[in-house]
Each structure stands twice: as C-alpha cells, then as structure tokens.
Amino acid sequence: MSNVTDKKEILLDTLVKEVGLLKKQVKNVIALTEEGNTVPFIARYRKELTGSLDEVQIRLILDKWEYARNLEARKEEVIRLIDEKGKLTDTLRTKIERAMKLQVVEDLYRPYKEKRRTKATVAKERGLEPLAEWMLTFPVTSIEEKATTFVSTEKEIHTIEEAIQGACDIIAEFISDDAAYRQWIRDTTQRKGMLASSEKDKEKDEKNVYEMYYSYEEPISKVVPHRVLAMNRGESESILRVQVVPPSEEAIGYLVRSVVGDKKSSVNTYIERTIEDAYKRLIQPSIERELRKELTEKAETQAIHIFAENLRNLLLQAPMKGKVVLGVDPAYRTGCKLSVVDETGKVLHIDVIYPHKPVAKVEQAKQKFLAILQQFNIEVVAIGNGTASRETEQFVVDMLKEVKRDIFYIIVNEAGASVYSASEVAREEFPEFQVEERSAVSIARRLQDPLAELVKIDPKSVGVGQYQHDVAQKQLNESLHFVVETVVNQVGVNVNTASVSLLQYVAGLSKTVATNIVKQREENGKFTTRLQLKKIPRLGAKTYEQCIGFLRVLDGDHMLDRTPIHPERYEDVKRILSFLQLKVEDIGTEKLKKELESVSLAEVAGELELGEPTLRDIVDALIQPERDLRDELQKPLLKKDVLQLEDLQRGMELEGTVRNVVDFGAFVDIGVKQDGLVHISKLSNKFVKHPLDVVSVGQIVKVWIDDVDVKKGRVALSMLPL
Structure with a gap:
C-alpha cells in the first residue's frame, strides 16, 4: 500500500x-462524489451503496472529509516549514501528525x-538569547x-537592566508560544471565564434594543448563541463594549508552577514578573x-442551522392546488x-384599487373588487402582510360578506416579494408589469405553490432567519x-411548467442548462418524454x-416519466410488473396496490436481485405515481x-400559523397586526432544548393569549x- 493510500x-x-x-458507507459516499455524483442523486438513487443515508448525513460526511483533507495538507506544510528551519524533531513531528484540530497544529x-x-x-538581534536560556x-x-x-x-545595550529586560522579553514570547x-x-x-458587555454609547441605542x-x-460555557450575536451586533454598532473576563490569577498561578524550576533561584523575581x-x-x-x-462561529452555525430549518419548512408548505386566487399587494397612497x-x-387579470386614505376611492374600490370576485370565480384571496395589510384585510372581509x-x-x-418584483427574474417573467403588480402575482402564487415561487427569491430575504446579516x-x-436544492429534488419538478429559477436547483443542472430547457420548451412545445431532454444543448x-x-413529464407519452423512478430502473419496473402479472396501465390503480400489499418485498427483491431500498422506492412510486x-x-x-x-383577552384560545422559529421561542401569526411570541418556556410541559x-415554520398551532x-x-x- 502506498503512503498516499495509507494516509x-x-x-x-x-x-x-x-x-x-x-466505513463502507463513508467510503462509498466519498467515492460516489469523486465520480461526479450530486448529493440528491446519491441520497435517492444509490441507497444500497450508502445504507440509505439522507442528504444531511451525506453532506456531513463530505464537509468532515474536506476538513480532514485540509487539516492533513496543513500538517504537511507545517512539518515542511519547520524542517526547512532545521528545528523539526521526531517528537514534534509526531505531535503534529497526531493533532486532530487545526488549532492544535497552529x-x-x-x-x-x-x-x-x-x-x-529585537532582543535576539542584540544577542540576548543566551542570557534568556541561562535564566x-x-x-x-x-x-x-x-x-x-x-x-x-x-x-545598544547600555545597562544591566536593559540586558535583563531584553532576556525577559525573549522568555515572555517563549512562554506565550x-x-x-x-x-x-x-x-x-x-x-471558568465570563463573557461580559457594558455600555459604550447608549445614545446610539435609540430604541433601547441592547x-x-x-x-x-x-x-x-453557558452563553447561548443568540446572545453572542446580539452582543457582537451591539459592539459593531459602537453601542456596547464586549470582552472576555478570564480567570487571570488561576492562569498566572498555573504558569508559575509550570515554568519556575528552582524556588531558590536568583532569577525568580524576574521570571514571575515575566510570566505575568x-x-x-x-x-x-x-x-x-x-x-x-x-463563540461567534458556534453562534453563526446555530443561527444558520435555524434559518436552514425554517427555510426547509417554509419551502415544504402544502400547495393550494386547483384554486383560482386573487393576490392583493396592500398599500395606502399607491393603491392595492x-x-x-x-x-x-x-x-x-391585473388591477388596482384605492380603498384607503389619502386617495380613498372606497365605493369604486368595492365595485371593482366585487366584480373581480364574480367574473373570475375567485375561491381564495391572498393578502400580503406588508404596509396597510390589516386595513386591507378589513376591507376584504367586508367585501366577502357581500x-x-x-x-x-x-x-x-x-417577505422577499419586493426583492423578487424588482429582480431580473421578475422583469424577464413580466416585462410589461409594474413592480407592485409583479408583487401581487407573487403573493397569489406563493399560496398556490410556495416552493416554485420562493425559489425565485434570494433565500436570505424570505423572512425566516435570525441575525442572518451578522453571520x-x-x-x-x-x-x-x-x-x-434538497427540497426541490425531494419534491420533484414538472419539466413542462418549471421556471429557470426552479430548474437550476435540480441535481446536476446549471442556470445555463435550465435556461436551455425552458427555451426548447417555448420554441418546440411541451416535452412528451424524458428522453427528449438528451437533446438539450x-x-x-x-x-x-x-x-x-427529479424531472417529471406529467402529461407525456410514458407513464414512468411521471414518477420519481429513474430511467436506469425502467427495465427493472418491467420485471416487477411481469413478476406480479400486471401491466403499465395498472400503475396507480387499486389493483396494483392490492397486489403489492399481498407480496413480501424482501422475497421480490431476492427473486429479481434488486436492492430492497430501491425496490421500496419503486413500489411507492408505482402506487402513487404523481405523489x-x-x-x-x-x-x-x-x-x-x-x-x-x-x-384579544388573556386566556383566549386561537389557532395560528408559525411564521418564524428562533432560539428563544416561536412567532405565531394569529391574525392581528403583530405576530405573537410563544416563549420557549411556554411551548410544552416538558423540557424543550430548542x-x-x-x-416548525408553516405549522398550524393552538395557542392561548398570555398577555x-x-x-x-x-x-x-x-x-x-x-
């Protein structure tokens, strides 16, 4: 075995x-990645090789592997640099090679x-190193x-004191190193240390945030991540002074015990002063x-984790399918x-009404709104939660009663709708619309298919983060x-309706290829089979x-193209159907479901020499092809x-939607102007770690008014x- 393989x-x-x-799981994940496979593809279609690891586990392996390789590269560089100075000993080499963290190597x-x-x-240049060694x-x-x-x-060493001080400077650096x-x-x-903050300039803290x-x-050891980030922000805004208060006496005592050799030595007074x-x-x-x-890195990691979890749940919100929606972007002066x-x-249809001051064309607004409800057979009205939202809500409720x-x-x-509306993506999609009109479209579509709409927005702007600008x-x-990327690939994408924004998150696709798919669709009509995608530039x-x-052709020629079954398994599907004495036409029927429930998947897997995880995924797709x-x-x-x-009154029971989850609790929309806060202590009777x-974001919860x-x-x- 070569040295490289050994390492x-x-x-x-x-x-x-x-x-x-x-080890087999870890080794296979690394090998599959090195072969150019993406995380979603490995997680979904290579379960036998990974032991059914999910995307998060696979990414963890890859992140840790990258850190390990970077650490190894740094060790080699440090060993080389020390060796070039002629200072490398076997003991030092061993210590560096055994180090598990970059900090230890440094x-x-x-x-x-x-x-x-x-x-x-400077003291060494003046030849005082021998004096320091003697001391x-x-x-x-x-x-x-x-x-x-x-x-x-x-x-330029004029006195004994200067000589001793120079030697002490060398010793101080030696101890420090x-x-x-x-x-x-x-x-x-x-x-044992403390993290402390004090006011630096409270005049700058106009709202007493800090x-x-x-x-x-x-x-x-106990400070929680969100407090670290709050202190950091206060410090960066010159409102707070933040510092570590260390156990100084204990640290100096330890150094004295470790450094001082003979307690009767003539140099002890100098050495102890040097240690301090x-x-x-x-x-x-x-x-x-x-x-x-x-502390900051840990806090940032936690904040990013919370943001990521909130984003995942936001993207996975259930779509409201099959509904004609009226989207409303509220405003005062410029109209809704x-x-x-x-x-x-x-x-x-696109329109504008002025139900609020200063314009207040109330009667005209009522007539226009009611006419739109009737003409388009509106089933749901989606109101944005921005400026004038609650006044618009009252107007809408009054209209619905009629x-x-x-x-x-x-x-x-x-959140993020205005960012989308002014973006290049929105301009390409609706070049003739005004910014606010695009926003109204986005609000309506967010209800119909949150995932398809939210992928058009920079994830940082979707309003479910905590200190996202500080990390x-x-x-x-x-x-x-x-x-x-994980959510898009878990859900799957309709290749005949998906935007470039959505397609570019599909495993393996770049923005260029996603653009080419949409261009081909617009020029030549809908795709009818997955095979046609092979011709995309x-x-x-x-x-x-x-x-x-991950790409579905829902209204195409081939039944299996509607499913998450990979084309590389189409022949296996034929064998499965043949084994069960079923036809392609039976996919998704009650007959197929009953037949599959009556057989042992383990036996079918053995008979057809298929991995059981893959077989289980195929069976799920055959039962619910468009799930x-x-x-x-x-x-x-x-x-x-x-x-x-x-x-609102104390003790009132309501239902609400979780809008954001943070370290100290959850913000819930109960239908009033401000989201209410459920503090972590009021989430459950049991201890809640987080x-x-x-x-989770999007969850419907029962709450009681506390205050x-x-x-x-x-x-x-x-x-x-x-």
Whole structure:
C-alpha cells in the first residue's frame, strides 16, 4: 500500500469514528462524489451503496472529509516549514501528525512561525538569547553578574537592566508560544471565564434594543448563541463594549508552577514578573480573540442551522392546488395592486384599487373588487402582510360578506416579494408589469405553490432567519442553497411548467442548462418524454443521469416519466410488473396496490436481485405515481373574519400559523397586526432544548393569549392552556 493510500485510510478511519457510521458507507459516499455524483442523486438513487443515508448525513460526511483533507495538507506544510528551519524533531513531528484540530497544529507551529518585529526579536538581534536560556536554567548565582557580560554599546545595550529586560522579553514570547500552556489556559478560560458587555454609547441605542446588555455577564460555557450575536451586533454598532473576563490569577498561578524550576533561584523575581507580562500582554489577548471567534462561529452555525430549518419548512408548505386566487399587494397612497391567477399560476387579470386614505376611492374600490370576485370565480384571496395589510384585510372581509358563496382569505408572508418584483427574474417573467403588480402575482402564487415561487427569491430575504446579516455570508449562502436544492429534488419538478429559477436547483443542472430547457420548451412545445431532454444543448450524459429522475413529464407519452423512478430502473419496473402479472396501465390503480400489499418485498427483491431500498422506492412510486410529499402536510389556515389587537383577552384560545422559529421561542401569526411570541418556556410541559424540537415554520398551532400590550403592539402567547 502506498503512503498516499495509507494516509487516506487513516483519514477515513478517523472520519468514521467522528460521524459514527460504517466505513463502507463513508467510503462509498466519498467515492460516489469523486465520480461526479450530486448529493440528491446519491441520497435517492444509490441507497444500497450508502445504507440509505439522507442528504444531511451525506453532506456531513463530505464537509468532515474536506476538513480532514485540509487539516492533513496543513500538517504537511507545517512539518515542511519547520524542517526547512532545521528545528523539526521526531517528537514534534509526531505531535503534529497526531493533532486532530487545526488549532492544535497552529499552536505547535507558533514558536517557529515568522513573526513581525517584536520585543523578543529585537532582543535576539542584540544577542540576548543566551542570557534568556541561562535564566531558564534557574541558577542560584547572581543574575546581575551574568547580565554585565551582555552590556554592549555597539549592540545598544547600555545597562544591566536593559540586558535583563531584553532576556525577559525573549522568555515572555517563549512562554506565550508554548502549545501546552496555551491549551491549558484556553480550556480553563473556556470553563471558568465570563463573557461580559457594558455600555459604550447608549445614545446610539435609540430604541433601547441592547438595554439588557448595558451591564451583563454570563459564563462562557453557558452563553447561548443568540446572545453572542446580539452582543457582537451591539459592539459593531459602537453601542456596547464586549470582552472576555478570564480567570487571570488561576492562569498566572498555573504558569508559575509550570515554568519556575528552582524556588531558590536568583532569577525568580524576574521570571514571575515575566510570566505575568507574557500572560497579560501576549497570551490573554490572543486567547480572548480565539474564544470570541469560536463563540461567534458556534453562534453563526446555530443561527444558520435555524434559518436552514425554517427555510426547509417554509419551502415544504402544502400547495393550494386547483384554486383560482386573487393576490392583493396592500398599500395606502399607491393603491392595492390586484392579480388574478388561475389554477396553473397563469395571470388572468391585473388591477388596482384605492380603498384607503389619502386617495380613498372606497365605493369604486368595492365595485371593482366585487366584480373581480364574480367574473373570475375567485375561491381564495391572498393578502400580503406588508404596509396597510390589516386595513386591507378589513376591507376584504367586508367585501366577502357581500358575496353569497364561500370565499376564504389568507394573510401571506410577503417577505422577499419586493426583492423578487424588482429582480431580473421578475422583469424577464413580466416585462410589461409594474413592480407592485409583479408583487401581487407573487403573493397569489406563493399560496398556490410556495416552493416554485420562493425559489425565485434570494433565500436570505424570505423572512425566516435570525441575525442572518451578522453571520458568515459564504457559509449562510452554501447552507441555504443546499436546503433549497434538497427540497426541490425531494419534491420533484414538472419539466413542462418549471421556471429557470426552479430548474437550476435540480441535481446536476446549471442556470445555463435550465435556461436551455425552458427555451426548447417555448420554441418546440411541451416535452412528451424524458428522453427528449438528451437533446438539450450542454446537457451531457452525466448531467442527464443526475437530473432526470427529479424531472417529471406529467402529461407525456410514458407513464414512468411521471414518477420519481429513474430511467436506469425502467427495465427493472418491467420485471416487477411481469413478476406480479400486471401491466403499465395498472400503475396507480387499486389493483396494483392490492397486489403489492399481498407480496413480501424482501422475497421480490431476492427473486429479481434488486436492492430492497430501491425496490421500496419503486413500489411507492408505482402506487402513487404523481405523489407530492407536500400534500401530506398541514394545509394553510384560511379565514373568514378579521381579528383586532383590542379584541384579544388573556386566556383566549386561537389557532395560528408559525411564521418564524428562533432560539428563544416561536412567532405565531394569529391574525392581528403583530405576530405573537410563544416563549420557549411556554411551548410544552416538558423540557424543550430548542423550539425547533416542538414547532416548525408553516405549522398550524393552538395557542392561548398570555398577555397583550396594545400600546407596544406586543402579544405574548402560550401553547399551554392557561
């Protein structure tokens, strides 16, 4: 076995222990990725090789593998750099090779790293290193006598004190560079240190957002992520001063015990003073920076995780299929823009009404609105939750009461709609529409198919994040892109209706290829088979393999093209149907379902030499060929009447929709102007580690009014009966 293969196996073994999976699973995921396969494709169509790992597990393996390889590359570089200086020992090499974290490698490299000019480097240039080395032998003979020999006008060392101080500067840096000392102090500060904040300029905090942090202290080991990000933001806005308060006495005591050799030595007074200088000037500020960085990274990771989970649940909201929807983008002065959208999302009509001040053409607005309801047989009205939303809601409710048939309405979270409306995507889609008209269309379509509409918007703008502007943007973008890609591929895409925005998230497809698919569809009409996609420019064999299982031809020539079954398995489907004495026409029928329920899948898998996970997926698709996993989720909460903040009373029971989940609770839309907050302590009778364990975005929940502050427009809710 070559050295490279050896190292790869060691890295794999380490990774296997870290992720707690079988080596075969980890090895196959890495091999499949190196062959150019995408995460969604591996998760869906290579289950036998991965042991049915999902997208999140696969991504975790790949992220950890990348870290391990980067760590290995850095180890090799550090060993080379130290060796070039002639300072590499077998012991040091072993320590570097066994390091499991990048921080440890950097600590070990620190003493040998090229430094900018420091007090220590200046002292070394003046030839004081031998004096420093002599002091560290802890002699009992006179230090003054020894230091005299280093006084030199030529080297600009004019006094004994200057010689000793220079030697002490070298020792301070030596202590600071010791990896073991730094690790002990880092660990101890992490366990016993405090994160503290104080006011710097409260005049800048006009709304007292950071009031609780004007004089705040919390153990580093217990501080929660959202408080770290809040302090960081307050610091960046020059409102707060934030610092780590370390266990200094304990750290200095440890260094004295570790460094000082002979307690009777003549150099002890100098060494102890040097230790304090090394700690306060060099070690502690550096450790504080490291710990602040680590706390921030952990907080950012948590914030990104919450955002990703909220986004996933938002994208997976059940579509309202088969309804003609009237989208309303509310406004005062510029009027409420209206958009009628048919069952397929096609825009039938655009209009504007002025029911509010300052224009207030109320009668005209009423007549126009009622006429649209009747003319287009509107079934649901979708109202954006932006400016003038509640006044518009009252207007809509009054209008619906004048119609004899049942028409419901819903408040739609329009976060990001204005971003979409002004985007290039929207201009291409509706070049003749005004920005607000596009927004009305987007609001209506969000109800009909949240996923198809929301993918057109930058994920950061969909309104379900927490501190999204304060976290590492690259990591945030990668995480959110992964969530959108995962959801799109889990749901599947109708190749004959999907936009470029939606298609570009399909496994293997780039924006260019997605554009080519739409262009071909517009020029030559609908696709009738999956095979036709092979002719799309720049859609090669590998891309076809990756994407085709996630693309559906719902009204095409081939029944299997409507399903998530990959074309590479079509022959296997024929064998399965033949084994069950069924035909392609039986797909999706009760007859096929009953036949499959009467056989053992394990036996069929054995008989046909098929992997059981793959067979199970094929069977599910044969039973429900056009299944949409979102159809099994809670439907949006439709309303018929309006609720005012003043109507709320403590103990009142209501139903609401979870709009956002954060570290400290969940915001629920109960139909008044402001979303109410269910604090984490009011989510369940049981201990709740994180709100995401109990609620998710889009979920319909039963809540009770806990407290109402009409003046501040705040509502406190509880999911526990009062």
